[in-house]
Amino acid sequence: MLHLQEPTPQSLGFRMPAEWAPHAATWISWPSDNELWFGFLEPVREEFKTLVTTIARFEPVHVLVRDEEAHKDATTRLAGVPGLTFHTIPLDDVWFRDNGPIFIKRGEELSFVNWVFNSWGEKFNWHKDNAAPEAVAEYLDMAHWDVDVVMEGGSLEVNGLGLCMTTRQCLLEEKRNPGFSEAKLEGYLRDYLGITKVLWLEDGLENDHTDGHIDTIIRFVNENTVVCSVEPNLEDPNHATMQRNLDLLKTFTDQDGNPLKVIELPLPQNRLELEGDRLPPTYANFYIGNGFVAVPTYGDPNDERALDVLRAVFPDREVIGLSSRAIINGGGSFHCVTQQQPAGVIWKG
Template sequence: MKHFSATDATPRALNFAMPPEWDPHAATWMSWPADDELWFGHLGAVRAEFAELVRTIARFEPVQLLVRDAESRQDAGERLAGADVTFHDVPLNDVWIRDNGPLFVTRESGEISFVNWRFNAWGGKFDYAEDDRVPEAVARILGAAHWDVPVVLEGGALELGGAGVALTTRSCLLTDTRNLGLDAGKYADWLREYLGVTKLLWLGAGLENDHTDGHIDTITRFSDERTIVTSVEADRADPNHAVMSANLEALREMTGADGQPFRIVELPLPAGYLEGAEGRLPPTYANFYIGNGFVVVPQYGDANDARALEILTPLFPGREVIGLSSRAIIEGGGSFHCVTQQQPVGAVWTGQA
């Protein structure tokens, strides 16, 4: 297995780039929840929702599930019996594999590899030593050559739209607890060389009380190369209203790789105010996950649940749009996109140019 560094030939130099989420998957990677303290005493309810999510994804594509100890393996095994799930014993701190896992890249020859970015738990907010090692565990499991780079980047901070276009937020990437000294231009350089992003579009900020400092995947997503779904808040008294409105106006001025404007679809935030152990929670319907023939959308027992499904369903022709409960999972601060990481279809690259 080869490890490449930032001084070696970059993925871009070898014609690798990160594909959009809707490209075919070989598998979905996930990590099983295990720490009751991190879930504020709600681990049982979280695991029940997690099991439903894993089972749903496994109806469409294989799930590669990381489990941190014997108790986790036994619990997951019992809840997921008969599902298309492969278990891997890997030390873990938490479940947010979108952020701490590998970001896969592909090239036209049909090979896949990945980039191992640094993970520091959203600026050192939680323990993260084990989670920062997850990409190396995946590399051992797959036998994959890959790149190790000295830049902190979470997968949830970047939304790929195809054709080299990506979205992100200033409030997340430009915080000094990620990469002190990296400005927007330097980020663009790293993302171009290591993920093939040739046009990086910046929004201002994310949801109130989002411990990720405003990940893009909780507010604004691509459904195809030309269509962007973005969260809106109708209540002018809600702190999210001004931020989401500013993002909406910015998106209306943006263009794709071809210089043409995007189609912008407004997606309401949940109408209810959800309170967790540490204050307001950041529930959102934009944290959906796109897989082979399906899209799973978080639901919260909220008045806007059905409306969100109505808006999203026609945006994914040929895919079954499925609403699943995330009322317990959101207690941890994220939802379905945050706990999944797609592996594209392709032969695992072993390091040959």
């Protein structure tokens, strides 16, 4: 397969598509390390089983397992689920949105960009996870680009027309790309993902170890509409942060200079903690697939309110609430653990 740096994807006409564009498949990693899951591995695997089974109703799923035990567990729990392909690939963790490839398209041709992953600024082990995109490339026999820049899929939200949202808290964090300016980062997003305009938000949720990933707070639901997480409790530290982001969104315009439509999405009402530390549960970490939207729920009073908001903005998709109460102990949810492979013809270079 072909590994490229130059010419850039943008110069060849490639661009990162929106998540709602048709998928060929979903990629997901199977949870394996009980210590990483603070002793909650069993309920986490049950929630993964429900998530994978749900996605497989709509599109094929590639399940990455790191060893023989994970393979046996996944195949046993998912026995009888159609459309699954299992891949044994050494892994550190499950957050494939961030360590997996970021796919790009030119017409019907499909490729991807392999960015560097360093576990959100060297917070955990990452070297095995960083090698995973090459395993995907080998399986797909896909020509792709390797870029020596740290970039995580959860830090970027795109509308498929060249518009991207992100946060300064994440992309400018010094342990990712020391010394990089906004302009330099925008240059890489332009050259490798076809981004023509970046909307910079400020901060993310309290105690989010990803340092403010955009996919936990603000999401595109179509080309010019976003949902924005809000916290009405004035005493909650998330209130001021979410309000600032909401106010900024109302001043932003899209790639053509048109104002965005902004819809408020509640955060869960109940405060969740693990070993005394606050967790960052959110409904914005939903995953959009072929004909469906999988939305994390937490047994919270706001679960149904959030589902109602999302059903209204996704009228042509089945909006499905699934429990993520165990998965959130790891700090993320459904969008964080999935990566869509857009429909298209594999590019050979």
